[in-house]
Amino acid sequence: MVNRLRTKLIRDVRAGIWQIVAISIVAGLGVAMFYGLLMGYSNQKISYAVSYQRLRFADVTIGLKRAPRAIVQRISGMPGVIHVDGRLVVDLDVEQSPGRRGRVTGRLVTLPPRDQPAVNQLLVLEGRLPIGSARREAALESSFAARHKYRPGDRIFPKLDGQRVAFTVTGIVSSPEYIYAVQSKQLLMPTPETFGVLFVRRDQIESLLGMAGSVNEVTLVTEPGQADRIGEEIRRRYSAYGSQDPMTRAEQPSNLLLQSDLDGYAPAAVLMPTLFLGTAALAVSLVLARWVQAQRGQVGFLRASGFPPSAILQHYLELGIAAGAGGGLVGVGLGYGYGLLISKVYADLLHMPYQIVEPHPELAVAGFGLSLVACGLGALGPARQAAAMSPAEAMRGQVPSSPMLAARIPLPLMLALPLRNLLRRPLRTLGTAVGVGASTILLILTGSMLDSLDASLRTYLKEVQNYDLLVGFSEPPADGILFHFRRWPGVLRVEPSLELPVRILHNGRSEETVMIGVLPGSQLRRLPSLDTGLPMFPLPGTVLFTDALMRKLNLERGNLLNIAYTQNTREFSAEANLRSGDPVHQPIGTPIYIGLRDLQLRYGVPLGLPPRGITGALLRVEPGYLASVRARFQARKDVALVQTSDELAAQIYELTAYSRTFMGIFMLFGAAMALAVTYTATDSILWERTRELATLRTLGFGMGRISILVALENMMVAALGAAIGLYPGIRVAQGLMDATQTEGFAMKLVVSQQTYLMALAAPVVLVFLAQWPGLRRISRLDLAGAIRLRDE
Amino acid sequence: MDAPLVRMRGVWKRYRMGKTEVPALRNIDLEIPAGEFVVFLGPSGSGKTTLLNIVGGLDTVSEGEVLVNGRVLAAQSEAALTVYRRETIGFVFQFFNLVPTLTAKENVELVAQLAKSPRDPGEVLRSVGLAGREHHFPSAMSGGEQQRVAIARALVKRPALVLADEPTGNLDIETAIIVLRVLRDAQRADGHGVLLVTHNQDIARMADRVVRLHGGSLAGVEEVAHPVEPEELQW
Known part of the structure; x- marks a missing residue:
């Protein structure tokens, strides 16, 4: 005989179908969040892993001032080293053909004369890699190429030793180092509008750079867990060649951003499904409590007829589980779509070499199970209440208070x-x-x-960035140059800017960032206090940090810190012990701020900069003149970067x-x-x-x-x-x-x-x-x- | 007389209302033979439904002893009482308590599936005069028809005792007589006992035995020498 309690269950569900559907939708949204977010998370994680593994992403990178290429052979013999590559990496001005933005910062990265490099290999998306011959050819990193609409056959003009040299674009490539095409750890933001990576054959470029037979960076793939040790060993062994601190994968800028994306998933992947499934459980509980009240007479009869409490418990639990099953089905379907959407949006945002999209059925099953558990738990209270009803009492009906x-x-x-x-x-x-x-x-x-x-x-x-135009100079001039710009039509205000890459040491913690000199009373760069929102200015000998960086370095106001220029050499070096001031509220980036004069005297002068040296300028320009002022700067040979605040905003919004x-x-x-x-x-x-x-x-x-x-x-x-x-x-x-x-x-x-x-x-x-x-x-x-x- | 089906000795039932205890039954001694049609008669608040619930294992005594079929109910666990109700008792209620989402036959099948050797649900429904109405839902049936479904539901598991709490309280006289006829016929045909609770003096005339209650106490038990047929009742 058909189980008639089951028949009742099915008919109850049918009678209250819209309530069950509504609960299923809530639970389904929770499951969709869970499945979609975790599917997106897993696919991204796998995509990184596959891209890194197939393209041999470096476990550790060590910069050198200049070293003979022979060290690559020596390093390859070190225990724990699997692959090693020596290359030249140089940042320089790049001019573009008319119709594109005039000048950008380019990073030339050399490839071996033939084939792929041993480490940080490239995935060719379009065209081919340059051929090692007399022809000057370059492959372009994909986000820069996409932004400036480069196709194979186009030309690009890096400036080598002041000379504009034409290179033919042979291909568009994706690199594991530049999935987020970030210039440096100090500027943790992809800026494809103003920064691009060009991959060129070593033999076409090294003599032009005056670096024949030399490398200035080695990249390694190591045995698992060996990267730190090997990196440190190389830094120590080759200090005579100006070896810098090793940069492991964890510190690599692009990977840092990718990891931060992944880390961003976790709280949402936990919080959102919990909120939805918790609400679904509550909704089940509310609806079932009402159903149980409405069916008191039936419960009483069932109990009086000899149905045990366990049968009543099971009956009402099944109602909750039915809602959960509906939610599970809705959620798995929605979640799959959501996961695909996340993967697609992410793939569009980045140029991931290998984008892996898998359905992850185990997550679908887990999501379905969560829906059952949440709705089952929601049903448990009313079901227990029904099961515990005394039959005589149940049939008397409830007298409301x-x-x-x-x-x-x-x-x-x-x-x-x-x-x-x-x-x-x-x-x-x-x-x-x-x-x-x-x-x-x-x-x-x-x-x-x-x-x-x-x-x-x-x-x-x-x-914070209250300017219309930011200009960066190729070589740091004295601030006297600014008087010239002030006379340009449309320029309302010009302020000096000095920015230097530094390493902060505090209580054994180290962090690299950029130190910015601030003009007293600056109107174009303000430092709002985290506490009051009012503009601050660093006192002499004091550095202001963003609250995020203060937390990271475990800093408090008044701590003494060692801050050193990151590219100190025997000839020129600068470092100072400075105190931390009040935190600055700056939502994006983690620069540190010091008085401009302080920075010039403590760092600029020791580094050989002019006494009032600057690296850039901030300008306020009348709106109607912005384009012409921008064009005038772009035409100048001593200017490496020109960026309007609108361009910066567009990059951030993107x-x-x-x-x-x-x-x-x-x-x-x-x-x-x-x-x-x-x-x-x-x-x-x-x-x-x-x-x-x-x-x-x-x-x-x-x-x-x-x-x-x-x-x-x-x-x-x-x-x-x-x-x-x-x-x-x-x-x-x-x-x-x-x-x-x-x-x-x-x-x-x-x-x-x-x-x-x-x-x-x-x-x-x-x-x-x-x-x-x-x-x-x-x-x-x-x-x-x-x-x-x-x-x- | 054979061993009685129901035997009560010194039964008290007290309900706690805040700090005071209100007795619903006071020192009831009662014996009910098997196979009889017994009416518990009394005004509202006389304790008749409480007595019925105690016999049905829906409620427990505060003091005293109740034996049904030789089984001491007071000593039973909740699980054992559930089995007792399943195997021994069939309930009929004033408000029918049908499951509205099940058809007449499904309502009967719902209970049949609990029994070890149930009667055929269709046959039971026919026996209560509902042939052709098996697949109707309660909402499409009259009150009398619904109550007959409820009776069929009680009978299908071959109970030793049918307990009916004001089964006609919600029905007009013609319908009530039909329902009483069904109960009487079933009792005669199957030989099971019927305990029927009512405040309607007239219904007592069809009983084999009348148990009168007043204010929670037993006011008297009388055997009816010549019970009338339901059709002879009038009120």
């Missing part, structure tokens, strides 16, 4: 009725409100993340597009969850009160009046839920923000008025939508039948 407190509040009947209904079962009302509150949490969370992102960019672009896509999807999911939760809550209330509302109708209440009564009650719950979710929403947002901070991108939590308004108003508005199906049902009720109902 009387709203004593509410009865004392003098209110018009239309307000008193909904309020008393809510206070009649305060715990259930609270449960429903908490469900609505979960949506508020999500709306606050996603809204504030977008607010914070916008505010951070505004702070950086309008407060870099954060991925985060925005994420947040946008979270917000959509949040709105869907809010609708689903409010639907389950309002519809449950309406089911439960069908008889009461039908009675009101028979007494002459019109649907309009009934709708107002119901809407008032639901809106009171929604408003309570929104209020409940507000504070936790802010805390969760702060937690997520803290967890996703990277040293290069550190936001401060900002919640805009619009976000507050949206988070508070959305549940109330959604209630109007959500109660519509239930009200429609009541308007179509067979009144005579409905008022006879005992249990429903």
